[in-house]
Amino acid sequence: xxxxxxxxxxxxxxxxxxxxxxxxxxxxxxxxxxxxxxxxxxxxxxxxxxxxxxxxxxxxxxxxxxxxxxxxxxxxxxxxxxxxxxxxxxxxxxxxxxxxxxxxxxxxxxxxxxxxxxxxxxxxxxxx
Numbered sequence: 001x002x003x004x005x006x007x008x009x010x011x012x013x014x015x016x017x018x019x020x021x022x023x024x025x026x027x028x029x030x031x032x033x034x035x036x037x038x039x040x041x042x043x044x045x046x047x048x049x050x051x052x053x054x055x056x057x058x059x060x061x062x063x064x065x066x067x068x069x070x071x072x073x074x075x076x077x078x079x080x081x082x083x084x085x086x087x088x089x090x091x092x093x094x095x096x097x098x099x100x101x102x103x104x105x106x107x108x109x110x111x112x113x114x115x116x117x118x119x120x121x122x123x124x125x126x127x128x
Contacts (some may be wrong), residue, residue: 079126086119 054062093112100106 075126079123082119082122082126086116086123089115089119 089112093109093116096106096109096112100109
């Protein structure tokens with residue numbers, strides 16, 4: 001009788017430990033969540049950006065995913081910076097053209113056009 005129950009219970013135990021090991025570890029929130037929200041130290045961005053760790057996944061694949069995510073974030077920040085620079089240069093060029101008059105084209109406007117072309121190329125390359 002004991003031998004009959006020993007094998008199924010052992011199999012059940014092994015199966016349950018395997019299933020528990022496959023689950024991602026649960027992270028309990030810190031006790032002082034309300035105090036950190038009052039101070040403005042909200043860690044929600046870090047939780048959203050964190051890549052879920054799978055202990056059975058290929059480490060090289062996980063590293064590739066993390067590197068791709070960092071590269072995407074870097075490209076997005078550079079895209080934002082280039083687009084704000086582009087808006088500033090175009091506004092400055094517009095004011096310069098209005099101040100110059102109908103028959104006057106200043107050297108600053110030509111320099112701004114060159115800078116706009118460079119920024120436009122940078123935005124296009126980052127957007128791809």
